[in-house]
Amino acid sequence: MTDIVVDAMEALDLTQKPPTEEENEEEDFVDPWNVVGTSATGIAYEKIIKKFGSSSIDSALIERFEKVTGKPAHHLLKRGVFFSHRDLHSILTLHEQGKPFYLYTGRGPSSTSIHMGHLIPFLFTKWLQEVFNVPLVIQLTDDEKFIWKNLKMEEAQKLAVENAKDIIALGFDIEKTFIFSDLQFVGQCPAFYQNMVRIQKCVNFNQVKSIFGFTDSDSIGKISFPATQAAPAFSSSFPFIFGDRKNVPCLIPCAIDQDPYFRMTRDVAPRLGYIKPALIHSTFFPALQGAQMKMSASDGNSSIFLTDTPKILKAKINKYAFSGGQTSVEEHRRLGGDCDVDVSYKYLMFFLEDDFRLEEIRKNYSSGAMLTGELKQELITVLTPIITAHQERRKTVTDEIVKQFMTPRAMKCGF
Amino acid sequence: MTDIVVDAMEALDLTQKPPTEEENEEEDFVDPWNVVGTSATGIAYEKIIKKFGSSSIDSALIERFEKVTGKPAHHLLKRGVFFSHRDLHSILTLHEQGKPFYLYTGRGPSSTSIHMGHLIPFLFTKWLQEVFNVPLVIQLTDDEKFIWKNLKMEEAQKLAVENAKDIIALGFDIEKTFIFSDLQFVGQCPAFYQNMVRIQKCVNFNQVKSIFGFTDSDSIGKISFPATQAAPAFSSSFPFIFGDRKNVPCLIPCAIDQDPYFRMTRDVAPRLGYIKPALIHSTFFPALQGAQMKMSASDGNSSIFLTDTPKILKAKINKYAFSGGQTSVEEHRRLGGDCDVDVSYKYLMFFLEDDFRLEEIRKNYSSGAMLTGELKQELITVLTPIITAHQERRKTVTDEIVKQFMTPRAMKCGF
Numbered sequence: 153m154t155d156i157v158v159d160a161m162e163a164l165d166l167t168q169k170p171p172t173e174e175e176n177e178e179e180d181f182v183d184p185w186n187v188v189g190t191s192a193t194g195i196a197y198e199k200i201i202k203k204f205g206s207s208s209i210d211s212a213l214i215e216r217f218e219k220v221t222g223k224p225a226h227h228l229l230k231r232g233v234f235f236s237h238r239d240l241h242s243i244l245t246l247h248e249q250g251k252p253f254y255l256y257t258g259r260g261p262s263s264t265s266i267h268m269g270h271l272i273p274f275l276f277t278k279w280l281q282e283v284f285n286v287p288l289v290i291q292l293t294d295d296e297k298f299i300w301k302n303l304k305m306e307e308a309q310k311l312a313v314e315n316a317k318d319i320i321a322l323g324f325d326i327e328k329t330f331i332f333s334d335l336q337f338v339g340q341c342p343a344f345y346q347n348m349v350r351i352q353k354c355v356n357f358n359q360v361k362s363i364f365g366f367t368d369s370d371s372i373g374k375i376s377f378p379a380t381q382a383a384p385a386f387s388s389s390f391p392f393i394f395g396d397r398k399n400v401p402c403l404i405p406c407a408i409d410q411d412p413y414f415r416m417t418r419d420v421a422p423r424l425g426y427i428k429p430a431l432i433h434s435t436f437f438p439a440l441q442g443a444q445m446k447m448s449a450s451d452g453n454s455s456i457f458l459t460d461t462p463k464i465l466k467a468k469i470n471k472y473a474f475s476g477g478q479t480s481v482e483e484h485r486r487l488g489g490d491c492d493v494d495v496s497y498k499y500l501m502f503f504l505e506d507d508f509r510l511e512e513i514r515k516n517y518s519s520g521a522m523l524t525g526e527l528k529q530e531l532i533t534v535l536t537p538i539i540t541a542h543q544e545r546r547k548t549v550t551d552e553i554v555k556q557f558m559t560p561r562a563m564k565c566g567f
Numbered sequence: 568m569t570d571i572v573v574d575a576m577e578a579l580d581l582t583q584k585p586p587t588e589e590e591n592e593e594e595d596f597v598d599p600w601n602v603v604g605t606s607a608t609g610i611a612y613e614k615i616i617k618k619f620g621s622s623s624i625d626s627a628l629i630e631r632f633e634k635v636t637g638k639p640a641h642h643l644l645k646r647g648v649f650f651s652h653r654d655l656h657s658i659l660t661l662h663e664q665g666k667p668f669y670l671y672t673g674r675g676p677s678s679t680s681i682h683m684g685h686l687i688p689f690l691f692t693k694w695l696q697e698v699f700n701v702p703l704v705i706q707l708t709d710d711e712k713f714i715w716k717n718l719k720m721e722e723a724q725k726l727a728v729e730n731a732k733d734i735i736a737l738g739f740d741i742e743k744t745f746i747f748s749d750l751q752f753v754g755q756c757p758a759f760y761q762n763m764v765r766i767q768k769c770v771n772f773n774q775v776k777s778i779f780g781f782t783d784s785d786s787i788g789k790i791s792f793p794a795t796q797a798a799p800a801f802s803s804s805f806p807f808i809f810g811d812r813k814n815v816p817c818l819i820p821c822a823i824d825q826d827p828y829f830r831m832t833r834d835v836a837p838r839l840g841y842i843k844p845a846l847i848h849s850t851f852f853p854a855l856q857g858a859q860m861k862m863s864a865s866d867g868n869s870s871i872f873l874t875d876t877p878k879i880l881k882a883k884i885n886k887y888a889f890s891g892g893q894t895s896v897e898e899h900r901r902l903g904g905d906c907d908v909d910v911s912y913k914y915l916m917f918f919l920e921d922d923f924r925l926e927e928i929r930k931n932y933s934s935g936a937m938l939t940g941e942l943k944q945e946l947i948t949v950l951t952p953i954i955t956a957h958q959e960r961r962k963t964v965t966d967e968i969v970k971q972f973m974t975p976r977a978m979k980c981g982f
Contacts (some may be wrong), residue, residue, distance in 0.1 A: 210842060239888060269777045295764045298764060298768065299764065299768045305761060305765065307765070334762055335760070335764065336757050337757075338753070338754065338757070338760045339753065339754065339755065339756050339757030339758065339759060339760040340754065340755070340757060341753050341754050342750065342752075342753070342754030342755065343754065344754060345750070345753045345754040345760070346720060346750055346754070349710050349713060349714065349720070349750065349788060350720065352714065352788030352791065353713065353714045353786050353788045354786070355786060355787050356782055356783070356784050356785060356786050356787065357772065357781075357782075357783045357784070357785060357786075357790060358783045359788060360787055361783065366772075367772075368772045368773045368776065369772070369773055370730065370769050370771055370772060371767060371768050371769070371770060371772075372767045372770050372771065372772060372775055372790050372791045372793070372794060373764060373767030373768045373791070373794075375787070375790055375791065376767065376787045376790065376791035379788075381785060410855050463915070465790065506923070539974070543881050
């Protein structure tokens with residue numbers, strides 16, 4: 153799966169030149185529905201930044217982040233998992249000036265069980281919310297999943313509630329967090345639907361065709377959906393949170409594959425008199441089989457699910473986690489393992505917070521002092537308590553608590 | 568403006584053959600945005616019936632209508648203003664069996680003042696509601712007008728309220744009538760939005776392109792709007808009216824130019840497990856200048872507005888109403904006038920309820936015994952009290968009454 157052109161992504165950024173044929177060769181393909189890498193080390197994220205026209209998160213920005221917030225940077229930021237941004241400097245300036253903004257993230261609820269990769273934007277968003285003390289809106293696009301998948305509407309809505317339970321179990325503050333499902337909420341909030349219609353008026357079929365690759369045989373539901381994902385980026389969609397405050401800026405943490413939606417949103421914003429949302433993009437969480445692909449909720453063995461038992465977790469890692477080790481112990485001792493392709497090591501980069509221990513593992517595995525089985529055991533030791541604790545917390549999330557999180561209401565965030 | 572093909576309208580009716588080139592010559596053009604006739608006698612409605620695949624309302628159907636309802640047929644039905652239908656027999660059968668159905672009509676609120684032509688479907692719908700004692704939902708598509716026109720959203724919403732006042736002034740029963748504006752209501756009713764999404768999933772761009780003539784440069788708001796106009800045809804969109812009753816059938820009185828929306832709706836219905844809505848179609852109310860065109864709210868002299876004073880009304884009819892009379896009194900006495908093209912006569916067909924008097928006028932004008940000036944005076948005498956009475960009633964329609972009509976609530980209609 154090489155040679156797939158990603159220039160469709162650049163449609164709204166007219167300052168960029170489309171890639172030449174040469175550039176198209178051996179390129180990774182990234183859009184909201186497909187992520188296909190061409191190299192074992194994973195997606196070439198620097199190339200994507202160039203293509204999408206976003207900016208790298210460099211050490212100067214991380215330094216400013218720490219200075220402005222007075223907090224040490226999150227390990228996902230320091231380790232380059234959140235690697236790209238748009239207008240993050242403006243958000244930091246707002247915080248410096250004591251001015252409000254809000255966070256928006258979301259998820260398409262396509263399965264009852266969410267996997268470790270799905271956690272990443274939520275864990276990071278939770279940290280951002282704590283650091284900045286701002287309101288957070290979380291969109292569950294059950295309408296999207298209903299339209300794209302062979303799902304009954306009731307099933308899509310049920311998945312949204314199940315996913316909300318996992319999200320709530322991560323510990324979001326109910327006084328600052330509003331979770332909504334489109335199929336329920338659009339029909340509860342005229343201001344939200346009005347923004348959807350405003351956005352729909354500004355975007356034509358040519359644009360969504362070039363941004364998302366839609367064709368004439370795609371449903372009008374697919375064609376108009378981008379406006380639904382764009383609407384939460386404008387604060388006037390949530391009058392119960394922002395009241396009379398006009399144009400509260402928005403920061404969207406998301407995986408880089410969602411950027412096309414928000415490039416469209418940023419293109420539309422000034423025409424509606426709205427502020428462009430800022431973005432902070434993550435890389436993908438690799439599949440157990442290797443970093444070429446994003447984990448898939450539909451392939452049970454490509455992912456570690458939050459519902460996996462410790463036994464299944466251990467078996468999956470031992471059986472499927474792609475190894476950067478050598479073919480024999482002797483050879484491994486001699487040549488060392490390759491952390492750049494080793495999935496267990498990559499997973500530790502996401503979930504092992506202790507920088508010192510991670511560096512130790514890297515050194516030992518690279519030198520050959522640590523064997524693949526030992527590395528896998530490190531990962532099992534890190535993930536098992538995370539998953540079992542999550543499962544325990546999820547049990548305490550009742551339907552009543554979900555209902556509270558999903559009820560439109562005022563937030564307590566100092567403004 | 569001849570030679571415009573209307574085969575785009577037939578997209579969903581695959582049993583029909585596209586018109587031959589010969590058939591295309593000198594054809595009337597009718598879609599939801601344009602009505603262009605090719606003959607002074609008006610649109611060739613029988614041809615439209617054939618093209619659209621609907622059925623004529625013949626004397627046998629009118630007879631059955633009178634038998635089933637026990638009421639004499641409305642003059643707009645007897646005189647062929649409502650001339651076409653789909654599944655009206657099924658609706659009459661339901662009424663015979665004492666089974667429920669409901670009425671749905673609507674209007675795109677494009678100007679603060681509505682003209683006489685706009686009244687026709689509402690006057691007829693009011694009569695249907697009284698005869699059948701059924702609930703009625705009236706959709707004001709302010710979202711459509713916002714998307715199509717150079718209008719601010721607030722203006723579109725204001726027009727919806729102004730138009731609602733005129734509609735309410737016709738005397739609709741508040742206990743059986745729910746009026747809604749999309750920009751307000753979609754955000755108040757999850758079930759309505761859910762049906763919009765269900766419909767959007769079933770219709771692709773190819774279909775709306777061929778039905779409505781959309782192109783790649785049309786906004787995704789236009790492209791998805793047909794689902795919004797289709798949704799009220801399904802009773803599950805209004806749970807507060809129909810409660811647990813599933814699939815209450817719907818009858819839609821509308822001008823024939825709205826049929827494309829409902830052909831699409833009827834195509835989609837069985838795929839959603841819903842009943843196809845029945846339809847009863849009216850001809851167009853002619854412009855003062857002649858029957859080739861529908862009245863236009865944007866050309867003040869092509870229409871008589873409900874806000875016109877008696878003086879303006881008189882002046883417009885005398886100055887603009889296209890005459891079927893001869894060039895001199897002598898010639899007129901000798902040859903007589905032509906009721907088939909005379910706009911004043913046509914207007915009397917719409918608004919003079921007295922069959923006997925109308926026939927007398929027709930005879931006298933055709934024979935030359937009645938002059939054009941006298942015919943125009945007849946029309947002025949008929950319309951003046953209708954308009955002044957309307958203006959009086961409209962004054963009594965307060966914002967509070969509008970709010971009551973537009974509040975989602977249960978209806979009192981025997982079920």
